Amino acid sequence: MKKYDYDELMELTKEYRETFDSLYKLHTQNEGDIDIIYQLVENNLIKTEYLTPSEVLRKISFISICNNRYIKSYWILFKKIFEKYHPREVSGIEIIFNYFAYKEYGIILDKSQKEDINFKQYSLNFHEEDQILRSIVNDDIKSLIPLIENDPTYYFPFDLLPDREYFYSPDSITMLSIIELCCYYGAVDCFKFLRTKFNTQITKHCLYYSFLSGNLDIMHLCLKEQKPDYKCMKYAIISRNIDFVSFLMNEYNININLEYCVEYNNLHAFFVHLDIYKKLYKCFVYSPRFGIPSLCEYFITRGVDVKARAKKGIAALHSAALNKNKRTAEFLISHGADIFAKDKKLRTPFYYAACNNNKDTAELLIYPHCNEMDKYQEKPIDIAIQKNYSEIVNLLISHGIRSPKKVRKLKTAV
Incomplete structure (x- = not known):
């Protein structure tokens, strides 16, 4: 296996890292400064197809939670992106922004929050x-x-x-x-x-x-x-302060959690983890969550097997299936990733995509026996019905898949 280069990885992902840093470290109410951040987001995240506009909006709504002193600035940024791309749905959006979008545009971006929104009275x-x-x-x-x-x-x-x-x-x-x-x-x-x-x-x-x-x-x-614990590392990663991350590692022996790195888009902490533990295969498996195909390619060119597994039997294609954007999954498949791979819970990449309401990725990964039960006797269509993922339900029905146990719920979802 070839040696990786830390500085090369930092340079490869520079624009992505700097854009997310500007979001998490936003400390301005000046519209000119907010417009600069908007341009970074549009050019470095959306036009590159690393994230879909809907996913960017979901991220912004969450980041506002961590930095609510500047919630008005985040709302301005949110509106700029929404008015440019007009997404119909933003699954997992924070309810406050769902509420404001409903009041301003008459659209509920996450319909699972519909009943809650009717009882809220939020203010910026x-x-x-x-x-x-x-x-x-x-x-x-x-x-x-x-x-x-x-x-x-x-x-x-x-x-x-x-x-x-x-x-x-x-x-x-x-x-x-x-x-x-x-x-x-x-x-x-x-x-x-x-x-x-x-x-x-x-x-x-x-x-x-x-x-x-x-x-x-x-x-x-x-x-x-x-005494610090793993949650301190979570907040250190969110804060984008690599000195805090290093302090917790060196002084309290708290490991960098890769799940936090990908959830909060912190590539710097991700690469520090790689630099310390040298586990290329593990970082490769998590890397598709960032949505950057060239990052996955970097690991493959260093000799990592595209079918490598990490904890709980998860392969890189499982991680890619969690993304709204299917480009990383397409890249992995083109390099030999196994669409039939099952983790220790007997879940395939399609299962991951379907149960996370990622329609485009699910369409890419669907196959004749994709509705197989997992370790807990649950099928993708059952979970899609339970969560009211109508597009996933319709996709499965279009491939001849039904859920006899839940016919009534199925009709409701459709």
């Missing part, structure tokens, strides 16, 4: 609409003190704002304390005041969000009270 001005939140965002101790002096243990009720999705915290918690909010927004003066005046407890979420906001003073104080 939520930072200004709660006095405590406004004080924390601005790290303004003077305005915060009279608001909390009688109740320093006040919890911010995101279910009333109206809920956790409204706040856009990357975690599944429903309420955050004031000190946790300080960590999320990097409000170091408010944080120190709470510790000095009230001896407010530092929680795990304080530590997690300190890696997300990147405030070193807050992080240092949190580390005195809480």
Whole structure:
């Protein structure tokens, strides 16, 4: 197997990396700056066909969760892309952006959220609409003190704002304390005041969000009270701060999770993992998730078997099947990838595509016996019906596949 070149990989993926860095590190409300980021996204992600417009919109909606101080900027960027490409569906979009798209364009981009949207009352001005939140965002101790002096243990009720999705915290918690909010927004003066005046407890979420906001003073104080775990690595990867990633590896022996790297499009951390552990085959199996065929090609030219397997028996084509964009799957098949490969749960690449509502990739991977049961006796058509993936259901029906056990649900889905 030939040796890889770290610098060569960084150069190969430079435009992709820099574009996602600009999204995750967005710190502007200037429309001119936002337009520059839009041009990067369009030229380096959409026109290159690394991601579909729908997938880009889903990513932007998620990134706004991690950096909601600038949610208005993300919404402007979202609108520019939506108005250029007019996608009919964005599966997995954060409900806040689904809500705004419905209010502005009259379209529900993820119909699984339809009932929830009817009960929501979201606002782009939520930072200004709660006095405590406004004080924390601005790290303004003077305005915060009279608001909390009688109740320093006040919890911010995101279910009333109206809920956790409204706040856009990357975690599944429903309420955050004031000190946790300080960590999320990097409000170091408010944080120190709470510790000095009230001896407010530092929680795990304080530590997690300190890696997300990147405030070193807050992080240092949190580390005195809480020991880092794998979730800290998650937030370090989201933050795009490779020094945080290295710190967790070197000081606390926390490994870089490749799943986080691909989910949050962090190629820099991905290559650091490769550089440390030298597992080309493992990185190759995950690499299709980035949607860059030339990256897959790089590994193959270094001698990695296109049929190589990683944990749980997953092959590179399984990973490619998770993408909305089918180009990487086409590339792998052209180089000998096995469309019949099954992981340890007996799931084929088609199973992955169908159960993730990736119609174009599913069409590429479909074959006569594609509706086989997995280890848990579930078939792709059953899952597609359960999740109301009507396009997948119709695709399977067009190939003569039915689900006798769920005829009624099938008719509803179609």
